[in-house]
Amino acid sequence: GAGVSQTPSNKVTEKGKYVELRCDPISGHTALYWYRQSLGQGPEFLIYFQGTGAADDSGLPNDRFFAVRPEGSVSTLKIQRTERGDSAVYLCASSPLTGGKVTGELFFGEGSRLTVL
Amino acid sequence: GNSVTQMEGPVTLSEEAFLTINCTYTATGYPSLFWYVQYPGEGLQLLLKATKADDKGSNKGFEATYRKETTSFHLEKGSVQVSDSAVYFCASTYSSASKIIFGSGTRLSIRP
Numbered sequence: 317g318a319g320v321s322q323t324p325s326n327k328v329t330e331k332g333k334y335v336e337l338r339c340d341p342i343s344g345h346t347a348l349y350w351y352r353q354s355l356g357q358g359p360e361f362l363i364y365f366q367g368t369g370a371a372d373d374s375g376l377p378n379d380r381f382f383a384v385r386p387e388g389s390v391s392t393l394k395i396q397r398t399e400r401g402d403s404a405v406y407l408c409a410s411s412p413l414t415g416g417k418v419t420g421e422l423f424f425g426e427g428s429r430l431t432v433l
Numbered sequence: 434g435n436s437v438t439q440m441e442g443p444v445t446l447s448e449e450a451f452l453t454i455n456c457t458y459t460a461t462g463y464p465s466l467f468w469y470v471q472y473p474g475e476g477l478q479l480l481l482k483a484t485k486a487d488d489k490g491s492n493k494g495f496e497a498t499y500r501k502e503t504t505s506f507h508l509e510k511g512s513v514q515v516s517d518s519a520v521y522f523c524a525s526t527y528s529s530a531s532k533i534i535f536g537s538g539t540r541l542s543i544r545p
Contacts, residue, residue, distance in 0.1 A: 358535035
């Protein structure tokens, strides 16, 4: 009875390495979001998918960040050449559409905590 | 662009006290507004929402009214419980409506 599942829950890596974070949304949810949350801050929008396509990627901080959702379900956030400033909790959320429109009701996973040493 | 500003915490209250957490927004157009809550050890979850001016969202004894004239969506509860201790986030849809932006969060602690 699944909610949104994110793996890994914790990832420690070294500066310069490549990282992939996976999100498995609630079945049937068309909309999928990635956010980044630093300590003491609110979630910061990264990217939004409607189906397979990235409808809004305006929050990706630079070209080291990329996300895919090839079959309209599972999504992967990819970070190249990680930097210490990338350390944060990466949150995934999915949402149903109503009448083809965003409802704003996001169902969040528990996040992937990334630490870059 | 749109933004959401909420009352800084932490906020500490005694059980049964009245709660207000302020939230204001700047927006072009008419965004939908939300309060999300994060209980200790859990993921963020929607608490309540309002989609147009003068709408009141309510859930679990919490209420918030969408005030277009003051661009506010303050969260209130008449009598808080220890179990309400959590971090509360105000949020708004962005101009494209597909993007939802969050405030910085307010940590609430309730003393028995």
